[in-house]
Amino acid sequence: MLHTPPLTLYIHIPWCVQKCPYCDFNSHGQQQALPESEYISHLLDDLAEDAKRVGTRPVHSIFFGGGTPSLFSAAGIERILNGVRERVNLTPDAEITLEANPGTVESEKFRAFRQAGINRISIGVQSFQQDKLTALGRIHDTDQARHAAGYAHSAGLNSFNLDLMHGLPGQSVEDALSDLRQAIAQLPPHLSWYQLTIEPNTLFASKPPVLPDDDILWDIQQQGHGLLEAAGYQQYEISAYSQADHQCQHNLNYWRFGDYLGIGCGAHGKITDSHTGDIVRTVKVKHPKGYMDLSRAYLYEQQKVAPQDRPFEFFMNRLRLLEPCPKKDYEAFTGLALHQFDAQDKLTTAIDAGLLHETAQSWQLTALGKRYLNSLLEKLV
Template identity: 75%
Template sequence: MLKHTNPVTALSLPPLSLYIHIPWCVQKCPYCDFNSHGQKQQELPESEYVSHLLADLAEDAALVGDRPVHSVFIGGGTPSLFSAQAIDRLLRGVRERVNLLPNAEITLEANPGTVESQRFAGYVQAGINRISIGVQSFQADKLLGLGRIHDDNQARQAAVIAHDVGLNSFNLDLMHGLPKQNLDDALFDISSALSQNPPHLSWYQLTIEPNTQFHSKPPKLPEDELLWDIQEQGHALLEAAGYEQYEISAYSKVGQQCQHNLNYWRFGDYLGIGCGAHGKITLPEQNKIVRTLKVKHPKGYMDLTKAYTSELKSVAADELPFEFFMNRLRLVEPCPKADYQKYTGLALAEDVQANLQNAINKGLLSETATYWQITPLGRRYLNTLLELMV
């Protein structure tokens, strides 16, 4: 890691979000490396866990005072395993403990295999205004290969319900680069998703992660040339349908970007509560940025003799440049140069300028007097671009 010796300047407060982790799902998918645990729905410690989430939030709230919270994201696992009553209690408790803006985007992740119209309507009544539905594919054989518990009909029905219950927006999660997937398969999935007219579509490539079933028994995935054809032609389909790519793996209709995820990529702050949740908080009065990590396993997290936070540490100054650009360069929009110093507290050091110039010379970044911006080539070779930032 390069050492960045430029002096630290005053930090500015970025927008603040809240992430809430619900770790249970019906069964663990073979590609999933998230902190999730298979559990029968009737055995979920729903009420107990909500109590712990709110106690966890009460402790973290001291870090942010009355700062406004612009968005909430309830992820998992499968949060839609929790009842509407539990989500209502959770959100009422959130409003009592932090300054949640009246117009805040509040997203809940849902699995089409657990979707019921009555439950979706209940989530809306509880305050959920955006749902992210983990479709992944509209083909039965691909869903089976991914270990998903829903079928293609349930995937389509989930989108219909989302349209009908009065949400501000909803997202469909879709994967490509699947085992035994060809170009026609991938484009069929995109066309099927588009036929549901979602305001937002997350479209990302399957990767094999450590500590997953796919890592221990890797499936055969499409070759790089086919992956590029899928990405190129899939991107063209989405653009032709009126969707704008605003992040490497995210497309939306105009004005329907996920505000919570935008805050992540813009190097915003976020409280993270629940099992294994991560947080990032700027503390201007101490001139530092801290990261938090919560106890990972549900039994340990709900052990009253232990703290919820397993780690709280300051981000070292020489780590901040990479952290900033690793997030910010995922976005298609221009990155204001002023944001670097504003949100890291660092002047732009010579070695960072050299890294940026190297990326510009390779055609991965463009630059004006006031901003940097990832190029189409940079989007294709994002990992190469990020490696240059180290």
């Protein structure tokens, strides 16, 4: 039987100061004054429509992503959160994260965001080296990168994350480790440390930079992992490390195949209906002008996840986590038995290849599986 998983809320704010050349997210460079008030009204109307799908189900976390949500005022963020509480059943202890660019915040704004209801900030530092920041098209400089973590500490936030990239154009192993040491020195409770990849439909895709070779990337990953562990950070997801009890609860719900409402331009959602047995994915209108056009609906498309596609979707998400994956979760959140669609046979192939470890109750990535996750997922298609 299909069970209803935990539910979260994603809120997309699409504007940024300028589009970074590696970014494939739905973001738009700010050309004029932001239509903050108008957009918030649309967000709340969008949520009112989506709320009909979930009734009184509790919402356990909120994530403001973008774009650069920190371009909005604290008063605007507070208006959104008040509107959310009026429309859905937000739990009192919900994790509420807002993405911020070091070039768009200062100490007082972090405090104002906390007073508005934000209890976690995710700061897009990416690098502490000016030449790397310039190559990535970031608007902040090294001083702003260093100060941002201090602002988060002084604002009294319960938790915050630093986003840091490696495998950057012209980056050596020592360059990458220097960035990581500087990030660790800021004492963030959470670090997202991920490799730059060239995505389609980006400036880097049309004019690819020279990136480090595979040997350098492997050395960066191995030595960086050692630095993080020595500093007390635990890797719990392929690209995420945290101090004890500071994992990102919102992202954990994604990787555990949880449900989420997605409101705002181009936002994606996933909703399970245990009564009908359906899992539905939704996408909202992508461009701000279209999204704020009163003559059309916010929903751009929705699609049921076919039963034969559910095994791969479940494992594609779940196997990003290093924790054991309970077998009962597979059956509960896909509504399928393991013998359906050859799921067990495919898993056995991965187990025999040393990519997965199996017990009577769970599966778990091996060290080899963590290194060759894409190869593992190919075996599960």
